[in-house]
Amino acid sequence: MAEYLVLIYSNEESWAGTDEAFSTKIMDGHNKFGEKHGASLRGGNALEPSMTATSVRTDASGKSVTTDGPFAETKEAIGGYYVVEAADLDAATAIAKDIPAPFGGIEVRPIRDMS
Amino acid sequence: MARRRAIDVGRRRDVAVKSQRFLVTGDVDAGPITADDGFEDDRLRLIFTCCHPSLAADTQVALALRMLCGLSTAEVAKAFLVKESAMAARLTRAKKKIxxxxIPYRVPARAELRGxxxxxxxxxxxxxxxxxxAPVGKNxxxxxxxxRALDLARMLHNLLPDDAEVTSLLALILLTDSRRGSRVGSGGEFRALADQDRSKWHRDSIDExxxxxxxxxxxxxxxxFTLMAAIAAVHSSASHWDETDWTEIVGLYDLLLDAWPSPxxxxxxAVALSFAEGPSVGLAALEELSAEPQLSTYPYLAAARGDCLERLERFTEAREAFEEAALLTENHVERDFLRLRISQLN
Structure with missing residues (x-):
């Protein structure tokens, strides 16, 4: 078995235009996803919007520089994640397909085995 | 030569075995290998692994040629008309990702198979x-x-007998390969389709x-693949070169260009057009393609131009075109054939 980090990307502007009923529907989707795949889930969370992000880089002189905003400015930002345990990429992808991801999509990344 | 080929086949088989081992590197538990459908051929599993949708389309083909067939990186690069260094980098990235x-090593379940x-x-x-x-070499x-391609096409056809494109690929390979015995003359020289002894074509393959x-x-x-097989079928149905239905072939190429726009x-x-409507029409169509970057190192464009120019009796230009083609091809038999044509221009 291996672990995969499943990143949920979405366009935050599109999200901003939705009403509460829509949010409830998506939350419902996540609950159903959790019930269906609970045995494979090793973690997961929703994130505050990317405007709350802070990035820290080391500049040429070796000094830490803190800046406002996510590391990469893209139209779709990470809005949440799951950690999934699966036998292989096909199994992980099959699980990821059940995640509600309006205005964006899902990225499946293998977690490096450090053992 | 037969011995050399036997060694070659052995070498390629080793590559397939090594590739499989590589795919389960470090972990025997790399994923459930389904045993439900009975398509347990290793090559078929390997080909589906190499063709996994999580790999870029071009990379899938390159990887399969390298891992499944033991082609060298140089040969794969040639098949793709790209530089060897670029191909090497692409293959390394793909293997790492697998x-x-x-990426599992198995034939997909029936439900996903079509996709x-x-x-x-x-x-x-x-x-x-x-x-x-062969892209390079003496043969x-x-x-x-x-x-190996024929085996795989048959296997796939057994797997999906109702899929038209699968059926057509098998047909295309059978029809094209039916000419195997007549493509090279007694002295090892290349024989173009126009000059082949069609009585030597393999009848059973053609019928099938x-x-x-x-x-x-x-x-x-x-x-x-159905359109390509249909084009091959038109050639197979003509008992002489002169009886070839070129109008039909051009019509099929028009449909093919729609289904698969490729230079x-x-x-x-354009070559078919030169036989259906004459070499000047063909030449005009070929010249439109001269700006295609994908064809800039492709010997068949220059060779086709040479052929049209020769038929138009523009011998000096024909010679230049054939010389360019001879320079670009790395297959010795094809190169000798082009040199022969140059010498016959006088």
């Missing part, structure tokens, strides 16, 4: 064309690659191929 992301088949068809076809005319063809094409065409709107298809269409 291991790190655990996974296109990439596999492409790989088997490229494998066949690479064997049919015109590499029979072991041709036979024609029956399969007929079956595919009846299934409705033809896809690219190589456009080049073949």
């Amino acid at each position: 291991v790190l992301a655990r 996974r088949i296109d990439a596999v068809l492409l790989v088997i076809h490229l494998l066949f064309t690479t064997g049919h005319t 015109l063809s590499q029979v072991d690659l041709v036979e 191929g024609l029956a399969l094409v007929g079956e595919s065409i009846r299934r409705g709107r033809p896809g690219r 190589v298809v456009a080049l073949n269409r």
